[in-house]
Amino acid sequence: MSQRTAPRASWSYTRFQQRFAPYLFVSPFFILFAVFGLFPLLFSLFLAFHFWSPLDGMGNWKFVGFENFGLALGPTDMFWKSLKNTLWIGLLSGIPQHLVALPLAFIIHHSLRRFQGTLSTVLFLPYITNAVAIAIVFATLYSERLGILNYLGGLVGLDPVRWLGDPNMVPYSVAAVVFWRYVGWNTVLYLSGLQAISEDVYEAATVDGANGWQKFWYITLPLLRPMMFYAFTLTIVGSMQLFEEPFMLLNDGGGSGGAGLTSAMHIFNTAFRDLDMGYASAMSWLLFLAIFAMSMLNNYLFSRDGGKK
Amino acid sequence: MTTTPAQRAAPGPRPRRARLPWQRVPIWALMLLACFLSVVPFYLMFVWASHPSAEVFTFPPHLWFGDAFISNWQGLMQVTDGQAPRQFWNSLYIALISTLTTLFFCSLAGYAFAMYDFRGKGALFGFILGTMLIPPLVMDIPSFLVMNNFLGWVGEPRALWVPGMANAFGIFLMRQYISSALPRELIEAARMDGATEFGIYRQVVLPLIRPILATLGVVTFVGAWNNFKGALIMKLSEPDTMTLPLSLRRLGGGATNVNVDWGAIMMLVVITVIPLLIVFLLASRQVISGLTSGAVKD
Numbered sequence: 153m154s155q156r157t158a159p160r161a162s163w164s165y166t167r168f169q170q171r172f173a174p175y176l177f178v179s180p181f182f183i184l185f186a187v188f189g190l191f192p193l194l195f196s197l198f199l200a201f202h203f204w205s206p207l208d209g210m211g212n213w214k215f216v217g218f219e220n221f222g223l224a225l226g227p228t229d230m231f232w233k234s235l236k237n238t239l240w241i242g243l244l245s246g247i248p249q250h251l252v253a254l255p256l257a258f259i260i261h262h263s264l265r266r267f268q269g270t271l272s273t274v275l276f277l278p279y280i281t282n283a284v285a286i287a288i289v290f291a292t293l294y295s296e297r298l299g300i301l302n303y304l305g306g307l308v309g310l311d312p313v314r315w316l317g318d319p320n321m322v323p324y325s326v327a328a329v330v331f332w333r334y335v336g337w338n339t340v341l342y343l344s345g346l347q348a349i350s351e352d353v354y355e356a357a358t359v360d361g362a363n364g365w366q367k368f369w370y371i372t373l374p375l376l377r378p379m380m381f382y383a384f385t386l387t388i389v390g391s392m393q394l395f396e397e398p399f400m401l402l403n404d405g406g407g408s409g410g411a412g413l414t415s416a417m418h419i420f421n422t423a424f425r426d427l428d429m430g431y432a433s434a435m436s437w438l439l440f441l442a443i444f445a446m447s448m449l450n451n452y453l454f455s456r457d458g459g460k461k
Numbered sequence: 462m463t464t465t466p467a468q469r470a471a472p473g474p475r476p477r478r479a480r481l482p483w484q485r486v487p488i489w490a491l492m493l494l495a496c497f498l499s500v501v502p503f504y505l506m507f508v509w510a511s512h513p514s515a516e517v518f519t520f521p522p523h524l525w526f527g528d529a530f531i532s533n534w535q536g537l538m539q540v541t542d543g544q545a546p547r548q549f550w551n552s553l554y555i556a557l558i559s560t561l562t563t564l565f566f567c568s569l570a571g572y573a574f575a576m577y578d579f580r581g582k583g584a585l586f587g588f589i590l591g592t593m594l595i596p597p598l599v600m601d602i603p604s605f606l607v608m609n610n611f612l613g614w615v616g617e618p619r620a621l622w623v624p625g626m627a628n629a630f631g632i633f634l635m636r637q638y639i640s641s642a643l644p645r646e647l648i649e650a651a652r653m654d655g656a657t658e659f660g661i662y663r664q665v666v667l668p669l670i671r672p673i674l675a676t677l678g679v680v681t682f683v684g685a686w687n688n689f690k691g692a693l694i695m696k697l698s699e700p701d702t703m704t705l706p707l708s709l710r711r712l713g714g715g716a717t718n719v720n721v722d723w724g725a726i727m728m729l730v731v732i733t734v735i736p737l738l739i740v741f742l743l744a745s746r747q748v749i750s751g752l753t754s755g756a757v758k759d
Contacts, residue, residue, distance in 0.1 A: 166652075173658035177573035178585060180566040181627040185592060188624035192603030193595070199602075210610055256495060263488050273745040274496045277503070280679075280741045282687045284706040285730040288713040289502045292509070292723075298518040300505075336499055344753035393598045396689055400710065416598055423602045424694060433602050440599050 200434040205427040213430065220434030230410065231435055234418040235442065237323065237411065241398070242391030244327035249335050249387060250380075256335075257342035258372070272343060275336030283333070287400030290329045291316065294401075316401055319409035326412050329397045334390070338383050345379030346372070381454045388450055392443045395420065415439050503734065510731045514724035529724060536725035537732075540712060544700050549732060551618065551697070552686055552704045559622040559685035560678050566627035567677060571635020572666050576648050586636070593629045605694050618702060620695040621688060631677050634751070638673040639666065675744050676751025682740055705733045 200220055204213035224231040260271050278286070293300050294315035302312040315325045349372065357367050395416040398406060404421055406413025419439065423432035509517045512527035514536060537545050573579075574586050604624060605615070614620040643666065651661045667674075689706035697704055703711075713726045741748065 169658050170652075171579070174573040174577035174579040174582070177577075177662070178570045178632075181570055181589060181629075181632060182585075184624060184627055188604055188607065189592065189595075189600070192600060192607050195606060196599070196603035199606075206606065206609055256491075259488055259491065263485070264492060267492075269746055271492065271496065272749055273742070275499050276745065276749055277738075277741070278499055280683050280737055281503075282689075282706060282709075282733050282737060284687075284689050284709045285506070285733045286502060288709060288726065288730055289506050291713075292517070293502075293505075295518065298522075300522050303522055332498070332502070340749055341753060344750075389596060393596055395598075400713075419598070420601070420690075420694075424605070429602060429606065436599050436602060440596055443596050 196433045197437065199430045200437050202430045203428075204430045206429060207427060216430070220431045221438065223431065224435045224438055230413060230418050231415065231438070233410065234406075234413050234415040235439075237406070238392060238394060238414045238416070241323050241327050241330070241394060241412070241414065242388070244323055245330035245334070246387045246391050248331055249338050250383065252335050253338035253383075254342055256339045257346055258368070260339070261343060261346040268343065272336075272340050275339050277336065278333045279337040281333070283396040284400050286333070287329065287397050290325075290332075291401055294325055317408060319407070319411035322402065322407050322409075322411040326394075326398050326401060329401070330391070330394065333397075334387070338387070341379060341383045342376065345376045348379075349375045377454065381450070384450050384454075385447060388446050389443055392439065392446065415442075503738070506727055506730050506734065510724065510727040512724060514722045517723035517727060530728075533724035533728040536722050537728045540722050540725045541708060541729075542700070544703065545708070545729065545732070547701065548703050548705050548708045551702060552706075552733075553736070555618050555621050555688075555704065556682050556685040558618075559625055560681045562622065562626040563628065563631055563681045564674055564678055567631030568635050568639075568667065568670060568674065569662060570627060570632045571637075572639055572662055574632065574636040575639035576643070576645060576666075589629045589632055593633075601690070601694055608695060614695075616696050616699060616702060618697065621691050621697070622685065625681075625685070631681070634677055635670070635673060637754070638751075639670060642673075643669055672747055673751055675747045679740055679744050679748045680752065683737055686737060705729070709733060 199213070201215060201217060202213040203216050203220075223229055256275070260268055264271065296302060296312055296314050296317060299315070301315065302310075305311075305313065313321060315321055353371055353375070354367055357371055362370070393416050394414045398412040398414055399417055399420075401407075402412040404417060404425070406417060415435070416439070419432050419435050422428050422435065508523055508526055510533055511530050512523050513529045513532065516523060516527070516529075541548065574582065608614045608620045612620075614623075647665060648661055651665045656664065687706065688704075689710070692704045692707050693710070698707055709726075709729055712721070712729060
C-alpha cells in the first residue's frame with residue numbers, strides 16, 4: 153500500500169506531518185461514528201433483549217431473552233400489520249416510479265436532448281422539497297368535501313372518494329404522494345445512466361440492421377442494468393423506512409383501521425410515545441433484517457439475470 | 462463520465478430520420494404533463510397562501526392568486542405567538558452549521574483518501590462505505606438514548622447537527638471527485654514549495670473542489686432543513702428551539718380539520734419551502750450532475 157518507504161535517517165517535521173496528516177484528516181468520521189454510531193448500535197442490540205424504559209434509569213433493565221422479538225412476530229401486536237402496510241405502500245409507489253421514470257428518461261434522452269437540463273431540474277424539484285409541507289398540501293387536495301380531487305371527480309360525475317378516511321383507499325393516497333416525490337429522482341438517475349452509454353454501440357447496431365425496439369431491448373436495458381440496480385436499491389431501502397408522509401397525512405396512528413401505519417411509525421410510537429425502548433429496539437432490528445433480505449433479493453435477481461446475458 | 466450532454470450532442474445532428482413536427486406532439490404533451498404534475502403542488506401552496514383563511518377551502522377551489530398574503534402573515538404570527546421568524550432562524554441555524562461542518566470534515570477526509578497512501582487506507586475506506594448499509598431508522602432509538610442518558614443534549618440543536626458533521630456519503634462523494642479532478646503532481650508541487658499538509662488542503666485543494674462542495678452543500682442543507690423526524694425525536698419543541706417542520710406539524714397535523722387558520726398554515730408551508738427552492742434553483746445543474754456522477758461510478 154505505501155510505496156514510500158521512508159529512510160529512517162532523514163526524519164523531519166515535513167515527513168512526520170506527511171505521515172500523520174491523513175490519519176488526522178479522516179479521524180473526525182471515526183470519532184463521530186464511535187460515539188454516535190457504533191456505541192448506540194451495540195446499545196440498541198443489547199436493549200433488544202431487555203425490558204426497559206428510559207424512565208427506569210440506567211442499569212435497571214430486565215433481561216427477557218427473545219421475548220421482544222417473539223411479541224413482535226406474534227399475533228397480538230401491530231408489527232406484522234405495519235410490515236404488510238409498508239410493503240404494500242412500497243409496491244404501490246415503487247413499481248410505478250420505475251415504470252414511469254424509465255420511459256420518461258428514454259424520451260428525454262432520445263428526443264428532447266436540448267431541453268434535458270431544464271426538464272431534469274423541473275422533474276427533480278419534488279425530490280428536494282419538504283415532506284411535511286408537501287403532505288399538508290396533499291392533505292388539502294385529498295379533503296373529502298372540499299378538496300380539488302373530489303371537485304374534479306365531481307365534474308366528470310364521480311362520487312366523492314374518502315382519500316384519507318377509507319382504509320382501502322389510504323395506501324393508494326399515501327403511495328401517490330411518495331410516487332410524486334421520487335419519480336423525478338429516478339428519471340434523473342436513468343437519464344444519467346443513458347448518457348453513460350456510448351453512441352458507438354448504437355451505431356454498430358444500426359449497421360447490423362437492428363430496429364429501435366431491438367436496440368432498446370438488447371442494448372439500452374442491459375447497459376442500464378447497474379443504474380437500475382442502484383435505483384431499485386434506493387427505492388427499497390427508502391420505502392421500507394417510510395415515515396413522514398403517512399405520519400403527516402394520517403396522524404401517528406396511521407388513520408382509520410391503521411391502514412397507513414408503517415413499521416417506522418409503529419417503532420416510533422413504541423419507542424417515543426410508549427417509552428418501551430427494548431421492544432422498539434427489537435422491532436427496529438427486525439425491520440433492518442427485512443430491509444437486508446429485500447436488498448439481497450434484489451441483488452440476487454440482478455446478478456442471476458446478469459449471468460444469463 | 463465527465464462528458465456533459467452538451468459536449469456529446471455537439472458533433473452535428475445524429476444520423477436519424479427527421480421527424481415530422483406533428484409526430485412530436487404526443488412527446489411534448491407527455492413531458493408538459495409530467496412537468497405540470499411536478500410543479501402544481503408548489504403553485505397551489507402559493508395560491509392558497511394568498512387567500513383569506515375562509516376561502517382556502519371554497520367550492521369551486523381557487524386557482525389564481527388572491528390578495529391576502531399580508532393578512533395571512535399576520536395570522537401566522539398570531540397562531541405561532543410571534544415565533545415564526547424565530548422558527549425560521551432555528552431551522553436556518555441548524556441547516557447552515559450542519560452544512561459548514563459537513564463540508565469541512567467530509568472534504569478533509571475525502572482529500573486524505575484520494576491523495577495520500579497510508580497504512581490501512583483500504584480497510585478504513587471500506588469501513589466507511591460499510592456504514593452506509595445501516596438504515597438510518599435503526600439509529601433513531603439508540604441515538605436518542607445517547608443524547609438523553611449520556612450527553613443530556615435532548616432539546617438542543619446540537620443533538621441534530623453534531624452527529625452528522627461527517628458522513629460516509631459525503632466522504633465518498635469527495636473522494637470520487639478529488640481523485641478524478643486533481644492531479645497528484647499538484648499536491649507534490651505545493652509540498653516542494655514548503656506548504657504544510659493542512660495548508661495544501663486549505664490553499665490548493667479547497668478552491669479547486671468548489672463544484673462538488675456546492676453539490677454536497679445543497680444536499681446537506683436540504684437534508685438538515687427538512688429533518689423532521691430528528692427534530693421530533695430530539696424534542697426541539699420549546700419556543701426557542703422549534704424548527705419549521707415541527708411547527709408545521711403542530712399547526713397542520715392530521716390536516717383535514719377545516720376549523721383552523723388555513724391561510725396561516727399555507728403561509729408557513731410557503732416559508733418552509735421557499736429557501737429550498739432558492740438553494741436548489743441556484744445550483745440545480747451542479748447538484749444533479751454531482752449526485753448522479755457518484756451513482757454511475759458505483
